[in-house]
Amino acid sequence: MGRWRSLYRRIKTMKWFSPGSFVLCAATFAVVYLVLHLLGWRASTSIFCGTLPEGRNAQVLQSFQAVMYVLFHMATVVVAPILVLAAGVFEMVVIRARRSAAPGDEDERV
Numbered sequence: 001m002g003r004w005r006s007l008y009r010r011i012k013t014m015k016w017f018s019p020g021s022f023v024l025c026a027a028t029f030a031v032v033y034l035v036l037h038l039l040g041w042r043a044s045t046s047i048f049c050g051t052l053p054e055g056r057n058a059q060v061l062q063s064f065q066a067v068m069y070v071l072f073h074m075a076t077v078v079v080a081p082i083l084v085l086a087a088g089v090f091e092m093v094v095i096r097a098r099r100s101a102a103p104g105d106e107d108e109r110v
Contacts, residue, residue: 029079030080041068044063
């Protein structure tokens with residue numbers, strides 16, 4: 001339980017425009033997509049091909065499930081890798097900025 005508590009504290013104190021938050025968003029997309037896939041919402045995407053269930057309530061529910069599944073699929077496949085790459089580049093920029101701001105490094109800069 002202490003591990004989850006420390007993770008919660010780190011997330012709570014994290015700045016939102018940081019490499020850690022980018023990775024956290026990518027992981028959130030992946031976890032939600034995995035949950036939707038395990039719930040079987042992939043089968044609901046047949047509504048895009050014109051296969052409609054009987055009844056208005058079933059159509060609305062299946063439409064919602066299909067749209068949410070496709071949105072999180074695209075977020076996981078397209079947006080999450082971009083966020084992970086951006087987090088890596090952002091972290092390298094931050095490390096380089098810290099090194100260049102260190103005292104006594106003025107002679108080494110060209």
